[in-house]
Amino acid sequence: MLQFPLWKKIVIWGICALGILLASPNLQYTQVEQYNDATAALEAGAEATPELTAKAEQWPSFLPSSLVNLGLDLRGGAHLLAEVQLGEVYAARMDDLWPSVRDALREKRNEIGTIRRVDSPEDELHVRISKPEAISSAVTTIRALAQPVVSLTSAGQTDIEVSSNGADIIVRLSEAEKLATDQRTLEQTLEIIRRRVDEAGTREPTIQRQGTDRVLIQVPGIGSAEELKDLIGTTAKLTFHAVVGRTSDQNARVQSRQIMLPAEDEPGIYYIMEKTPVITGEQLVDAQAAFDQNNQAAVSFRLNPSGGRIFGEYTANNIGTPFAIVLDGGVVSAPTIRSHIPGGSGIITGQFSVEETAKLAIQLRAGALPAKVTYLEERTIGPELGQDSIDAGRIACIVAFAAVLIFMGLSYGTFGLFANVALIINVALIFGLLSAIGATLTLPGIAGIVLTIGMAVDANVLVFERIREELKSAKGPARAIELGYERAFSAIVDANITTLIAAVILFVMGSGPVRGFAITLGFGIVTSVFTAIWVTRLLISTWMQYRRPKTIEV
Amino acid sequence: MRLKLVPENTNINFFGITYITVGLSALAMVASVVLFLTMGLNYGIDFKGGTTIRTDSEVTVDVGAYRDALTPLNLGDISITEVTDPTRPDLNVAQIRIQAQDGAQAITNETIQAVKAALTEADSTITFPSVESVGPKVSGELVWTAVEAVVLAVLAVLFYIWLRFEWQFSVGAVLALIHDVTLTIGVFSLLQIKFDLAIIAALLTIVGYSLNDTVVVFDRVRENLRKFKTTPLQEVLNLSINETLSRTVMTSVTTLIALISLFVLGGDVIRGFVFAMIWGVLVGTYSSVFVASSVLLRLGVTRDKSKPDNTSGNQFANIDA
Numbered sequence: 001m002l003q004f005p006l007w008k009k010i011v012i013w014g015i016c017a018l019g020i021l022l023a024s025p026n027l028q029y030t031q032v033e034q035y036n037d038a039t040a041a042l043e044a045g046a047e048a049t050p051e052l053t054a055k056a057e058q059w060p061s062f063l064p065s066s067l068v069n070l071g072l073d074l075r076g077g078a079h080l081l082a083e084v085q086l087g088e089v090y091a092a093r094m095d096d097l098w099p100s101v102r103d104a105l106r107e108k109r110n111e112i113g114t115i116r117r118v119d120s121p122e123d124e125l126h127v128r129i130s131k132p133e134a135i136s137s138a139v140t141t142i143r144a145l146a147q148p149v150v151s152l153t154s155a156g157q158t159d160i161e162v163s164s165n166g167a168d169i170i171v172r173l174s175e176a177e178k179l180a181t182d183q184r185t186l187e188q189t190l191e192i193i194r195r196r197v198d199e200a201g202t203r204e205p206t207i208q209r210q211g212t213d214r215v216l217i218q219v220p221g222i223g224s225a226e227e228l229k230d231l232i233g234t235t236a237k238l239t240f241h242a243v244v245g246r247t248s249d250q251n252a253r254v255q256s257r258q259i260m261l262p263a264e265d266e267p268g269i270y271y272i273m274e275k276t277p278v279i280t281g282e283q284l285v286d287a288q289a290a291f292d293q294n295n296q297a298a299v300s301f302r303l304n305p306s307g308g309r310i311f312g313e314y315t316a317n318n319i320g321t322p323f324a325i326v327l328d329g330g331v332v333s334a335p336t337i338r339s340h341i342p343g344g345s346g347i348i349t350g351q352f353s354v355e356e357t358a359k360l361a362i363q364l365r366a367g368a369l370p371a372k373v374t375y376l377e378e379r380t381i382g383p384e385l386g387q388d389s390i391d392a393g394r395i396a397c398i399v400a401f402a403a404v405l406i407f408m409g410l411s412y413g414t415f416g417l418f419a420n421v422a423l424i425i426n427v428a429l430i431f432g433l434l435s436a437i438g439a440t441l442t443l444p445g446i447a448g449i450v451l452t453i454g455m456a457v458d459a460n461v462l463v464f465e466r467i468r469e470e471l472k473s474a475k476g477p478a479r480a481i482e483l484g485y486e487r488a489f490s491a492i493v494d495a496n497i498t499t500l501i502a503a504v505i506l507f508v509m510g511s512g513p514v515r516g517f518a519i520t521l522g523f524g525i526v527t528s529v530f531t532a533i534w535v536t537r538l539l540i541s542t543w544m545q546y547r548r549p550k551t552i553e554v
Numbered sequence: 555m556r557l558k559l560v561p562e563n564t565n566i567n568f569f570g571i572t573y574i575t576v577g578l579s580a581l582a583m584v585a586s587v588v589l590f591l592t593m594g595l596n597y598g599i600d601f602k603g604g605t606t607i608r609t610d611s612e613v614t615v616d617v618g619a620y621r622d623a624l625t626p627l628n629l630g631d632i633s634i635t636e637v638t639d640p641t642r643p644d645l646n647v648a649q650i651r652i653q654a655q656d657g658a659q660a661i662t663n664e665t666i667q668a669v670k671a672a673l674t675e676a677d678s679t680i681t682f683p684s685v686e687s688v689g690p691k692v693s694g695e696l697v698w699t700a701v702e703a704v705v706l707a708v709l710a711v712l713f714y715i716w717l718r719f720e721w722q723f724s725v726g727a728v729l730a731l732i733h734d735v736t737l738t739i740g741v742f743s744l745l746q747i748k749f750d751l752a753i754i755a756a757l758l759t760i761v762g763y764s765l766n767d768t769v770v771v772f773d774r775v776r777e778n779l780r781k782f783k784t785t786p787l788q789e790v791l792n793l794s795i796n797e798t799l800s801r802t803v804m805t806s807v808t809t810l811i812a813l814i815s816l817f818v819l820g821g822d823v824i825r826g827f828v829f830a831m832i833w834g835v836l837v838g839t840y841s842s843v844f845v846a847s848s849v850l851l852r853l854g855v856t857r858d859k860s861k862p863d864n865t866s867g868n869q870f871a872n873i874d875a
Contacts, residue, residue, distance in 0.1 A: 073823075081660075081692060225685065226663045376689040378660045385608070385683035385823075392821035399819055400812035407811060410557035411804065443824055444752055447816060451759065451831065454812030455766075458805040462770065465801040491773035494718055495766040501710045502762035506755060509703035514755045521759065553556070 004538055012534045016425050019527075022064050022432030032067055035059040066435045069204075070220075071442035071516055074390050076383030077220035078228040081376045082193075084213050088371040089185045090123035090173055095276055097125055097145075097160070097171065104141050105129070112138045118168065119256055125171040132167035139164050142171060149176045182212060185370045190215055193232055193373075195366040215373070225378040232373070236328065236363035238281035238348075240311075241273040243322040243334055264330040265351045271331045273324050278314050283307025287364035289357040290347060297357045298349045301364065308344020316340040325350075327360075393446035400450050401427070408457055412464050415554050418539040419460040422531040426456050429527040430520060442516030452524025459496070459532030462488040468554045477552040478544060485537060492529060500525050559807060560800040568795050568843060569788055569851065575844040579733055586740020593743045598750030601697050603654030603690035605661050607669065608637075611646040612679035620648065623676035627668055629655070639822045647683075647822075660687040700754040704735070707761050715765075719772055720856060726849035727768045730841040734764045737837045738830060752827040760834030763809070767802060767842035774798050775850070779857060787854060791847045799843075806839045 004012075025032040038055035042048060059065055072079055098117060105115045105127070113130030120126035129138055139162050146158035159177035163170050173181065186209055194207045197219060206218040222228050244258055247270050254260050254272055263269040283303050290300040303311055314323075315337050324334040325348050332350035352360070404423065408416040430449060434441060467484030475483065503525060506518035599606050609615075615636045624632050631653040639645050652669070655661060666685060673680050688696075708731060716724040735757055742749050774794040782790055810832065817828045 083691075225687075226666055229663060375660050376692045377687065379686040380682075380684060382681070382683035384610075384681075389821055389823055392819060393816075396816040396819040399815040403811045403815060404808050407557075407808060411559075413556060444755060444827065447820070447824055447827060447831075450812050450816045450820075451809065454809030455763070455805070457808050458766070461801050461804045461808070465798075465804070468800075469797065487777070491770045494715075494773055495769045498711050498714060498765040498769055499762035501714060502707045502758045502765075505703055505707045505710060506758050509699055509706065510751075510755065514751055517752075517755045517759075521762075 004541060009538060012538055015530070016429070016535065019425065019429035019432035022066070022436050023428045023430075024063065025059070025065050025067055026431050026435060028059070029067060031058045032065055036065055036067070039065075064435070066438060068431060068434045069438060069440040070386070070390075071440045071445065072218055072220060072379070072386075073381050073443045074386045074441065075220045076381050076386040077218065078222045078225040078381075079377075079379040080217040080225055080228055080232075081210070081378070082215045082217060082232075082373040083376050084186055084189050084215065084369075085372045085374065086182050086185055086213050087123060089181055090178065092370075093173060093181065094123065094125040094171070098276060100145055101125065101127060101142055101171065104145060105138060108134075108137065108141060117257055120170070123172060127169045127171070128167050129169065130167075135164045135167065135169065138169055142169060149174070149180050186213065186215070188367075188370045189373065192367050192369050193217060196232055196363065197228075214376070221383075223380075225380045229375060229378070233359070233363055236281070236360065236366075237368045238284065238364060239277035239326045240279040241275075241277050241324045241326055242314075242318070243271055243273045243324050245272040246270070246322075246334075247272065261324075261326060261329060261331050263334070264327075264332050271324050271334055273326075277326075278323065279303065279307055279311055281364060281368045283310075284364055287361045289354070289361045292347055292349045296349060297352045297354045298347050299352070299357050299361050299364065300347045301345065303344035303346075305344070308342075311344055311346075312340065312342045389443050389446075393443065393450075397446065397450055397453070400453050404453055404457060408460075412554055414543070415464055415467075415540070418536045418543070419457055419464070419532075421539060422460065422535045423453065423456055425535055426524070426527050426531045427453065429531070430523050433523050433527070434520070439519050440516055441520070444514065444517035445520045448517045448520030448524065452521065452528065455499075456524060456528035456531070459488075459492045459528055460536055462491055462495075463532065463536070464554050471552070471554065477549055480552075481540060481544070485533075489533075492532065496525050496529050558800075559803045564796045564799055566792075566796060566799070568792055568847065572848055576848055579841070579845055582740070583733060583736050586736045586743070589740050589743040593746070595739065595743055595749040596746040598748045599651070599654075599686060599688045599693065600751040601693050601700075601749065603688050603693040605652040605654075605666075605685070605687040607650040607652070607682055607686075608684040609648045609650065609673060610681045610683050611648075611677050613646060613677065615646050615648045616677070617648065619676045620650065620673060623672040624650070624652075624669065627665075627672060629653070629665070629669070637822050641818060645822075654688075654690045654693075660689040660692075696751060700751065703754065704757060704761070707758055708732075711761070711765055715769070715772075719776060722850055722853040722855050723772050723775075725853060726846040727765060727772070729849045730768050730846040731761055731764055733841050733845050734760055734834060734837045738834055741833055742830070747826045747829065750826075752824070753830050756827050756830035756834065759831055760838055763831075763835060764838030764841060767805070767838055768846045770801065771795055771798050771842055771847065772850075775847075779855065783857065787857075788851055791851055795843055795847060802839060802843065806835055809835050 034055045035058045038052050038058075039061075041052060042056055046052065102115065102117075105112060111131070112134040115130075116128050118126045118128050127138075127142075129135065142160075142162045146160045146162075149157045149159050157174060157176040159174060159180075161172050161174045190207060190209055193215060194205075197205045197207060197217065204220060206216065208216050210216045217228065217232070219228055222231075241259075247260075248268050250270060252260060252270065252272065257275045258272055259275045260270050260272045263271060283306065284301055285304050286302040288300050290298050292298040319337050319339060322334045322336045324331045326332070332348060335349070401423075405420045408419050408423075410416070412419065427449070430452065433439075463484050466488040467480050470480040470483045470487075471477070500522060503518050503522035507515055507522065510518055609620075617634045617636060620634050621632065624634075629652050633651045635649050635651075637645065637647040637649055639647075650669075650673075652661075655665065666687075670682060708728060711731075712724050712728050715727050738757060738760060741747075742753070747753075771794060774797055775791060778790045778794050778797075782793075785793075813828055813832045813835065817825060817832060820828060
């Protein structure tokens with residue numbers, strides 16, 4: 001077993017060399033990072049300024065240039081966990097459904113009498129008819145409006161459920177449709193958050209879905225979580241409503257299907273308007289910061305063809321009446337329609353500053369968030385604190401490394417040196433692996449590496465102790481070493497698999513920093529078994545062949 | 555000359571003091587549970603919700619002034635502690651903890667800005683290297699995930715050892731594990747060190763490490779049981795622990811060397827985490843020598859004395875002697 005065939009030697013040294021090669025860029029972290037940025041910029045078609053070219057030549061292009069990603073706790077940045085209020089979308093869907101329900105029922109007016117939408121829970125649509133005896137016919141009419149659900153898992157199901165209660169018809173989304181809607185809402189939210197964060201141009205933001213209704217947002221390099229929240233901002237939900245009245249009484253009576261919202265530009269004034277909007281922001285195709293005729297900052301917008309048509313018709317029919325422009329639950333302005341506005345473009349005026357119009361235009365362009373998001377968790381780590389942690393971690397690593405190397409050398413002599421070489425290769429392999437898969441290194445991850453440095457020698461210790469024992473029973477050195485490796489093997493495997501199980505569970509169940517720790521710990525276990533079983537053994541066998549010692553001391 | 559932590563041939567009777575060790579372990583476990591129930595753990599915001607703000611200043615931290623600045627904001631329970639790091643005496647860092655505010659949200663921008671403004675008023679050189687806030691909704695889930703993770707890890711390992719050894723070994727290993735985790739929670743209750751998500755990671759590492767140690771001893775027991783088929787179990791166990799003692803101590807020492815350097819030099823952010831692991835290595839080593847083997851002795855193992863050469867079980871059994 002001590003003799004290695006040539007191919008095996010080549011494979012073992014090849015893996016070690018590859019590991020060291022992959023790990024090497026991390027020694028020149030800033031340099032390589034600049035090189036990567038510059039190369040990426042040049043490839044993206046940036047102008048080759050001397051500065052950029054110089055940076056692109058800082059690192060030889062034939063060498064690997066993947067780096068270990070530094071986690072937020074090391075680089076500094078902001079982390080947000082947002083929850084999407086999925087229920088809001090159900091309410092919007094019900095509002096969208098109302099016009100077609102109304103039209104369908106109107107056609108049967110003779111049979112079911114007059115119809116009226118009554119107040120209901122947000123995610124339901126309640127319609128009262130004046131002839132309760134015809135309720136089943138009305139229900140059938142509405143059921144005919146149901147569409148099949150568009151998703152793979154719910155074939156054959158329809159999107160709405162219709163039931164009746166006395167003179168009321170109750171319409172709600174089916175479970176299958178709710179699931180499909182949730183899915184769509186979350187995807188849309190992700191996409192819109194991504195667009196808004198990208199506008200800020202920070203490097204490598206992480207925006208990913210978590211669970212059924214959450215979004216994880218991590219942006220390195222941003223000053224604080226507050227800044228990030230401002231950037232993601234409000235939902236930017238824009239709607240145009242027909243105005244019913246204007247009041248300064250906060251407790252004014254509002255009829256069914258009407259809403260009252262505060263005016264943003266006039267404190268204490270409230271507008272009462274129709275709840276169902278004429279136009280929504282979804283029909284917007286473009287928005288730009290602009291100025292109105294009085295040189296006030298404003299936002300100009302353009303609607304899509306169908307939105308433009310509705311807007312044109314509405315303005316033509318309601319000349320002289322005011323209509324309200326509502327943004328995120330506040331009336332920005334309520335101009336009076338002076339003339340028919342064809343072509344579907346217009347301008348939103350209000351008490352805006354130039355910066356606000358620029359931001360609003362971006363948000364309107366990126367699209368409104370389909371639902372409100374709330375922030376469940378937020379973390380900001382300043383870059384200095386991250387740098388402190390890196391420095392402290394680095395020093396701790398070096399000291400731990402040196403101490404373990406000396407200790408192993410003192411305990412096992414020549415064999416200790418072999419273990420030390422293996423330990424160095426081991427750490428290089430961990431960094432190589434982390435860089436190759438683009439894993440993220442966090443502060444607990446550094447702790448994981450330090451722990452690995454301590455524990456990695458374990459497999460070697462097991463073997464060396466065993467060789468000592470075998471030597472006692474007066475076997476020749478070669479035989480003792482061979483037996484030492486063979487007999488320690490089951491202990492090494494069992495011991496490391498149990499630790500690996502813990503690491504894997506940490507990785508699967510953990511989040512954020514805990515995962516970072518699990519990754520380095522898990523990699524450390526795998527590489528330490530590799531180096532202990534193959535690398536030290538190869539070193540020892542090569543040494544034995546050259547020296548051919550009569551006796552060995554372990 | 556070699557450095558030897560454990561003499562060449564030890565013949566310590568580890569079961570001679572069984573009553574003391576088992577009694578001590580039982581006592582420590584009971585004490586831990588009592589401490590946990592009476593003093594409780596000092597849960598971090600990961601588990602309890604709330605906000606922690608780390609402040610850094612050019613002048614000495616004045617906890618009283620900070621408190622006076624924050625009291626008018628009516629944020630509920632506020633705790634302010636100065637962070638001390640013996641390796642960095644020039645540090646003027648404080649940790650401010652604000653209880654979870656109403657609602658499921660973490661914290662509003664207005665509150666954060668108000669807090670920052672109030673503190674800047676009290677100390678103009680103050681900066682805020684980190685602000686972390688966790689809403690009550692998430693923190694509840696985090697507790698459960700953490701508990702699940704630990705239980706799952708223990709079960710998975712129990713299963714693996716049962717597969718590779720016999721069920722008695724499995725029980726021994728897991729009892730040793732419960733012993734270690736209980737004692738760690740006890741120490742955290744006693745010293746009131748902040749218990750956060752990272753500590754859960756440390757707990758699971760302790761689980762892994764303690765098992766690592768236990769499994770090595772068990773592996774030797776398994777081997778010796780095959781070798782000495784008629785020797786009483788207690789002697790086999792004693793022999794196995796003595797044979798692996800040198801390795802047990804060596805590995806613990808190298809791991810401790812690494813951890814202690816991290817504890818001293820790694821900065822205050824992860825000190826609690828590293829402390830948990832150091833403690834875990836200590837109790838883990840103790841428990842694999844004393845607790846796991848005592849349980850095994852108590853339960854006994856199924857030994858097949860009829861067949862002289864029983865090599866069934868695994869592929870490593872049949873190696874020349």
